[in-house]
Amino acid sequence: MKKTNNIKIYIQFGLIMFACFFIGILAGAVSRWLQKDIAGWNTVAVMNALQEVISVAFPILVVVMFAVALAFYLQAKKQAKLWDGEDEVTISKIERKLCMSLILEGIAFMVSFVLYPLGIWAYEIADTENFVTQLSYPISFLGNLVAYFLLVKIVVGLEKKLNPEKQGNVFEIHFQRKWEESMDEAEQLQLGKAAKKAFGAGQMACSVLWVISFMSMFLFHTGILPIICVTVIWLIMFLTYSVEEMKR
Amino acid sequence: MPLYNRLKEYRARLGVNQQEMGAWVGTSRQTISQIERGDYSPSVTLAIKIARKCGVSVEEIFDYVEDENEENK
Numbered sequence: 001m002k003k004t005n006n007i008k009i010y011i012q013f014g015l016i017m018f019a020c021f022f023i024g025i026l027a028g029a030v031s032r033w034l035q036k037d038i039a040g041w042n043t044v045a046v047m048n049a050l051q052e053v054i055s056v057a058f059p060i061l062v063v064v065m066f067a068v069a070l071a072f073y074l075q076a077k078k079q080a081k082l083w084d085g086e087d088e089v090t091i092s093k094i095e096r097k098l099c100m101s102l103i104l105e106g107i108a109f110m111v112s113f114v115l116y117p118l119g120i121w122a123y124e125i126a127d128t129e130n131f132v133t134q135l136s137y138p139i140s141f142l143g144n145l146v147a148y149f150l151l152v153k154i155v156v157g158l159e160k161k162l163n164p165e166k167q168g169n170v171f172e173i174h175f176q177r178k179w180e181e182s183m184d185e186a187e188q189l190q191l192g193k194a195a196k197k198a199f200g201a202g203q204m205a206c207s208v209l210w211v212i213s214f215m216s217m218f219l220f221h222t223g224i225l226p227i228i229c230v231t232v233i234w235l236i237m238f239l240t241y242s243v244e245e246m247k248r
Numbered sequence: 249m250p251l252y253n254r255l256k257e258y259r260a261r262l263g264v265n266q267q268e269m270g271a272w273v274g275t276s277r278q279t280i281s282q283i284e285r286g287d288y289s290p291s292v293t294l295a296i297k298i299a300r301k302c303g304v305s306v307e308e309i310f311d312y313v314e315d316e317n318e319e320n321k
Contacts, residue, residue, distance in 0.1 A: 085265045085266070088281055088285075091281075163276055163278070164267075164271075183276075184270075184276045184279050185279070185290070186275070186278065186279040186282055186283075186290075187276060187278065189288075
């Protein structure tokens with residue numbers, strides 16, 4: 001029975017390796033084929049349009065995401081005032097709303113790290129000059145940073161009111177370490193599970209990004225740097241995880 | 249593994265909420281809530297702390313019942 005199981009496993013593994021090999025060949029072939037198409041694009045026209053779109057979309061994103069995240073926080077705060085300290089359904093809803101608030105603002109934070117350089121890059125290549133457009137990128141980026149830290153501060157503040165044993169000031173350098181040290185055994189176990197899941201998702205993302213970076217080498221002449229960046233991140237994640245595992 | 253507990257009952261006898269119970273035994277309200285729901289099995293240290301605060305033995309609060317399937321193995 002064990003031998004049959006092992007054979008099945010090896011066959012599955014072989015099929016997966018073959019599928020990856022085939023996908024790699026396909027990705028390379030598609031890149032070469034599309035390269036000719038993309039060479040004919042009017043890049044300047046695309047960048048002209050892109051910079052205008054980003055100059056509008058970026059501030060809208062900042063405002064809308066902050067407004068929605070703040071709405072979740074305010075609902076949670078209102079419910080927390082009425083909470084009797086026992087009702088588990090209510091506290092569960094409050095915690096979920098606070099999480100949603102942080103997730104939404106976190107997404108806006110990450111997206112701004114893409115939109116800001118994208119806007120500047122589009123502005124550099126475009127042949128139209130608009131001072132207002134150029135100014136909107138750093139203003140939106142800084143505005144988003146301020147919104148993010150403000151929201152994290154007030155959410156953490158409410159979490160500390162609900163859970164007085166929690167320690168740490170959001171603006172101190174070792175906030176994360178202090179917060180984790182104030183976690184009890186169950187919370188640390190949950191943190192470990194979350195970290196493991198994030199690691200798995202990160203591994204998958206790195207492998208997909210590697211393929212995309214490889215294709216972009218030919219399609220957009222991005223060079224080897226994106227592949228090096230993805231691989232470095234992959235390696236750091238892998239080594240950090242392995243070193244922590246060794247400590248067991 | 250099914251670890252049954254009577255923590256909620258003993259906590260009610262002491263007249264404390266989950267937050268206060270958590271503060272007594274050095275853990276969070278969420279953990280006390282998870283233990284009471286059976287979603288988390290406390291460590292030996294935490295179980296002993298809880299039992300001491302309730303003034304009873306660990307076995308009076310926590311009980312492990314073997315699954316029927318496990319018994320037949």
